[in-house]
Amino acid sequence: MPRIAAYDDVKDGKKSRNPPGGGTSWRTDFMRPPEGVKEPMAFLAEGTPHRVIKPHFHEVDQFQVIVSGGGVIGKHPLSLNAVHFSRAHTPYGPLTGAEEGVGFLTLRAQWDPGAQYLDKDKDKLVAVPNRKPWQVTEAPKFEGNADVNIHAFNDIKDERGLAAYALKLAPNAQVAGPDASKGNGQYLIVTKGSVNYQGKEYKAISIGFTKPDEGYFPIVAGPEGVEALVLNFPRLEMAKAIVPEASKSKELRVWQCLLCSFSYDEAKGMPDEGIAAGTRWEDVPESWICPDCGTSKADFDMAVVA
Numbered sequence: 001m002p003r004i005a006a007y008d009d010v011k012d013g014k015k016s017r018n019p020p021g022g023g024t025s026w027r028t029d030f031m032r033p034p035e036g037v038k039e040p041m042a043f044l045a046e047g048t049p050h051r052v053i054k055p056h057f058h059e060v061d062q063f064q065v066i067v068s069g070g071g072v073i074g075k076h077p078l079s080l081n082a083v084h085f086s087r088a089h090t091p092y093g094p095l096t097g098a099e100e101g102v103g104f105l106t107l108r109a110q111w112d113p114g115a116q117y118l119d120k121d122k123d124k125l126v127a128v129p130n131r132k133p134w135q136v137t138e139a140p141k142f143e144g145n146a147d148v149n150i151h152a153f154n155d156i157k158d159e160r161g162l163a164a165y166a167l168k169l170a171p172n173a174q175v176a177g178p179d180a181s182k183g184n185g186q187y188l189i190v191t192k193g194s195v196n197y198q199g200k201e202y203k204a205i206s207i208g209f210t211k212p213d214e215g216y217f218p219i220v221a222g223p224e225g226v227e228a229l230v231l232n233f234p235r236l237e238m239a240k241a242i243v244p245e246a247s248k249s250k251e252l253r254v255w256q257c258l259l260c261s262f263s264y265d266e267a268k269g270m271p272d273e274g275i276a277a278g279t280r281w282e283d284v285p286e287s288w289i290c291p292d293c294g295t296s297k298a299d300f301d302m303a304v305v306a
Helices: 007-013 118-126
Strands: 003-006 015-017 025-031 041-047 062-073 076-078 083-086 095-108 135-138 148-152 163-169 174-176 186-197 200-203 206-210 218-232 254-257 263-265 300-302
Touching: 003 007, 003 025, 003 186, 003 200, 007 025, 025 206, 062 186, 062 218, 083 218, 095 186, 148 174, 163 174, 200 206
Parallel strands: none
Antiparallel strands: 003 206, 015 025, 025 041, 041 095, 062 076, 062 083, 062 095, 083 135, 148 163, 163 218, 174 218, 186 200, 186 206, 186 218, 254 263, 254 300
8 A cells, every 4th residue: 555654744753963064964754664674765855055965876766856945966956846866876966055955855765775975985886787877857847727737757767667747736636646567666745735645634745655566646636736746766677778879970079977977978068067069078177077976087988879
């Protein structure tokens, strides 16, 4: 049977700590399995303004959802309700909070031992066999005037069942959530309004989890309607490599980060960072860092393009 928990039910378990980088952080667990148990793991992480979480990776697939404040992850701006997905053993960051700080949900289909940082665990990362690093950040679209509106994310998807959806339901409208059996478990995140489940109203923020053998989560909007995210984990099978699109000119090359798979295409450059289209890799400043994981040029190599 799918499970669900509301922030009001778990907020008394909120814990604070003073991380090594300074400031204060808080963690509120929605779902926390015993150490080593392969059950869903979901918590709210909050931090003081401008707190920086250094580039790191995890051993399992992971979603993160921005629920308050903002900031950047790597060099990518984070808006309210933005969703970040990272495959297992894919480094990302730094994650830097804005002036108002940042609050984000961390969602895993199973237990993970915690962050492993590039400054001390890089050798362990590169030693992982058959690693297929990949990550993506995308904002949802809660749009439409029908009683039930469902929008699939454009970029959060793969051949193993990875998927993300934005749902907007009118008051008391009902719909069966997307089929959880196509992946490795599925989260429902109530971001606005509420849902009714087994005779109880669950207001934002609430988090539900459906295992693959449980099929569908019955979504019933509350009296004010609901906006929600449905995040489907990919199946636990070998992922295909993400091969970057080749430059049209054979003389220009594509370079790929060996840690996180971000690609720099000489034909396209990075105009937003002042690197014009056609800029050769050797002409990219040595101070430039990977926008996804913060590593240096030394961890890039020419990509093998089919």
